[in-house]
Amino acid sequence: MRRRLAMILVLAVVVTAFGSIAVAQDPVAVGPITQRILDRGELICGANGAGLAGFAEVNDAGEWEGFDVDICRAVAAAVLGDASKVSFRPLEAGERQAAIQSEEIDIMSRNTTWTFSRDVVWGATFGPTTFYDGQGLMVKTESGITEIEELEGSTICVQSGTTTELNLADAFSQRGLAYEPLVFADADATWSAYVEGRCDSFTTDKSGLISYKGTAADPSAHNILDITLSKEPLGPLTPQSDDQFADIVRWTVYTLIQAEEYGITSANVEEFKSSPVPEIARFLGQGDNTIGSLVGLPNDFTAVVIAQVGNYGEIFDRNLGPDTPFKLGRGLNDLWTNGGLLYSPPFR
Ligand SMILES: N[C@@H](CCC(=O)N[C@@H](CS)C(=O)NCC(=O)O)C(=O)O
Numbered sequence: 439m440r441r442r443l444a445m446i447l448v449l450a451v452v453v454t455a456f457g458s459i460a461v462a463q464d465p466v467a468v469g470p471i472t473q474r475i476l477d478r479g480e481l482i483c484g485a486n487g488a489g490l491a492g493f494a495e496v497n498d499a500g501e502w503e504g505f506d507v508d509i510c511r512a513v514a515a516a517v518l519g520d521a522s523k524v525s526f527r528p529l530e531a532g533e534r535q536a537a538i539q540s541e542e543i544d545i546m547s548r549n550t551t552w553t554f555s556r557d558v559v560w561g562a563t564f565g566p567t568t569f570y571d572g573q574g575l576m577v578k579t580e581s582g583i584t585e586i587e588e589l590e591g592s593t594i595c596v597q598s599g600t601t602t603e604l605n606l607a608d609a610f611s612q613r614g615l616a617y618e619p620l621v622f623a624d625a626d627a628t629w630s631a632y633v634e635g636r637c638d639s640f641t642t643d644k645s646g647l648i649s650y651k652g653t654a655a656d657p658s659a660h661n662i663l664d665i666t667l668s669k670e671p672l673g674p675l676t677p678q679s680d681d682q683f684a685d686i687v688r689w690t691v692y693t694l695i696q697a698e699e700y701g702i703t704s705a706n707v708e709e710f711k712s713s714p715v716p717e718i719a720r721f722l723g724q725g726d727n728t729i730g731s732l733v734g735l736p737n738d739f740t741a742v743v744i745a746q747v748g749n750y751g752e753i754f755d756r757n758l759g760p761d762t763p764f765k766l767g768r769g770l771n772d773l774w775t776n777g778g779l780l781y782s783p784p785f786r
Pocket residue numbers: 486487488489490529530531532549550551597599600601602623624625642643646647670672
């Protein structure tokens with residue numbers, strides 16, 4: 439009797455052990471934010487409310503487009519297999535903290551600077567920087583102003599709820615310069631006040647200045663001073679409640695960067711899928727390689743993202759490159775192999 443009991447016990451242990459092995463081999467469970475996205479069949483992305491040409495705006499066909507928009511589309515392609523399944527929520531600068539904390543959005547991709555206090559106080563998880571920027575100053579060309587020192591005693595239009603407002607105070611006090619800030623809660627009012635001549639200068643991220651200048655009635659009437667007041671690393675962020683979703687966002691951005699480094703584009707990704715190079719087969723989740731399945735996604739999510747949205751360089755060129763009104767150079771936003779700061783950790 440005892441022996442039989444012992445046998446049953448041993449069997450039970452073995453079954454439990456195998457059972458747990460079987461559980462470990464089951465697909466990885468997804469976290470709460472990813473599950474919400476899968477359930478509603480749509481990613482909710484916080485975007486620039488006023489519209490920032492080149493980064494986020496609604497085009498004539500009523501579709502959102504731009505560099506920041508494409509980052510959300512890439513995440514939708516990774517999670518849902520469809521880059522079009524995104525609903526955009528316009529957010530003014532001062533609405534960002536509440537949007538992250540209430541989790542009314544799954545992700546924010548909205549010219550938002552990664553700072554210490556936003557990271558720890560907002561309860562956000564920042565993904566990799568997608569656009570290395572810095573704050574600039576714009577003046578009317580007719581003013582003849584070329585140096586920040588010439589703005590002593592001037593009025594400067596600036597938006598509240600931004601790093602811009604804080605950096606401006608630092609930059610002028612460091613130089614012992616007096617100025618009068620004219621502060622607005624929304625971007626268009628800030629810009630209009632400057633255009634109407636209520637301010638001598640308009641300040642924001644240089645990407646924002648280039649965007650406004652590019653869409654101004656007469657771009658040559660505005661001059662961006664040759665000075666950078668701050669570091670503005672812009673990128674996507676998510677609520678802190680789902681580490682695994684934050685991983686998905688992080689590695690989706692790295693997918694875009696790594697694809698550019700390998701020369702994999704939306705046009706050639708199909709051919710690359712049969713590449714004999716082990717690290718490329720692994721990156722694209724081909725054969726026995728496990729990539730996406732480790733974060734609960736289709737194993738080849740990288741290939742899906744690249745096919746639907748393109749690599750980082752394609753996204754940059756499409757929205758900001760030589761064929762756009764902005765004609766932005768890559769500068770710091772180039773691959774590390776070209777002297778820029780874009781560097782993906784290895785996919786292994
Ligand atoms: N990168 C800065 C500034 C971002 C920002 O909000 N810039 C303004 C001026 S271009 C903007 O986009 N406003 C649009 C809006 O509030 O709807 C930050 O994260 O605070």
